Amino acid sequence: MAERNTLELPSALSHFYRLWAASDARNVAVFLDYDGTLTPIVERPEMALLAPNMKDAVRLVASRATVAVISGRDLQDVRNLVGLEEICYAGSHGFDIYRPGGERIELEDGKRYLADLDAAQRKLEERFAGIEGSQVERKKYALAVHYRRVLPAVAESVRRIFDEVASSFPRLRTTGGKKVYELRPDVDWHKGKAVAYLLKVLGLDHAGVMPLYIGDDLTDEDAFVELKNHGVGIVVRDEARPTAARFSLIDIDEVRRFLENLAVIL
Numbered sequence: 001m002a003e004r005n006t007l008e009l010p011s012a013l014s015h016f017y018r019l020w021a022a023s024d025a026r027n028v029a030v031f032l033d034y035d036g037t038l039t040p041i042v043e044r045p046e047m048a049l050l051a052p053n054m055k056d057a058v059r060l061v062a063s064r065a066t067v068a069v070i071s072g073r074d075l076q077d078v079r080n081l082v083g084l085e086e087i088c089y090a091g092s093h094g095f096d097i098y099r100p101g102g103e104r105i106e107l108e109d110g111k112r113y114l115a116d117l118d119a120a121q122r123k124l125e126e127r128f129a130g131i132e133g134s135q136v137e138r139k140k141y142a143l144a145v146h147y148r149r150v151l152p153a154v155a156e157s158v159r160r161i162f163d164e165v166a167s168s169f170p171r172l173r174t175t176g177g178k179k180v181y182e183l184r185p186d187v188d189w190h191k192g193k194a195v196a197y198l199l200k201v202l203g204l205d206h207a208g209v210m211p212l213y214i215g216d217d218l219t220d221e222d223a224f225v226e227l228k229n230h231g232v233g234i235v236v237r238d239e240a241r242p243t244a245a246r247f248s249l250i251d252i253d254e255v256r257r258f259l260e261n262l263a264v265i266l
């Protein structure tokens, strides 16, 4: 599915607008990842705050198009961090969705896994209590073990302990990202499905709207794949890896410039 390397992609800053000009779409729907896309990756997840100029850029786009932030974070957590009431949010990779003026949509599927998550949380906290620099984070529909601050020599055992715990919870699935291992309900749901679902409930799944998705991490690839035939995936690249995105941006500063430019043409 992933065909190209992140480093080979054309820049969204110089190439997206030509594609837009040539398309029949009259509007866009903008989907944004949070960590590593709107904010720099930081050592502690609670310190990933949105810069005022980035918030302004998102607000500006939101005044002209539908904007949704899709994050692995809990819905309330990401809503608090972004702090804009006029946009949509999908927390827990889309298990939990908020749209302005609409009801909150929580996927029934996710709720059936809460007991497993509770039990796995106790186990992980017990096993990682003695490992300095590790951080077990409970989100409503996922468990994350952060190891960015763990000594390199210990990183191997972090993986081993995580796998041991994970193996005793067959209803949960292991995923991961940058310096984080995650356990999530083993259901067929990911950011790509969340994008498709949001487009549908918002009435935006038609040719007049071009969906855009900007993200930096492996979980965003599902969204790039979803938009491969109708839409545009833009990867914020910090390393060489295969990707299904069509364009790239180098860092969050370029994400902000892209959003500012986008608002001008809408």
Ligand SMILES: [Mg+2]
Pocket: 033, 034, 035, 036, 037, 215, 216, 217
């Ligand atoms: Mg990210």
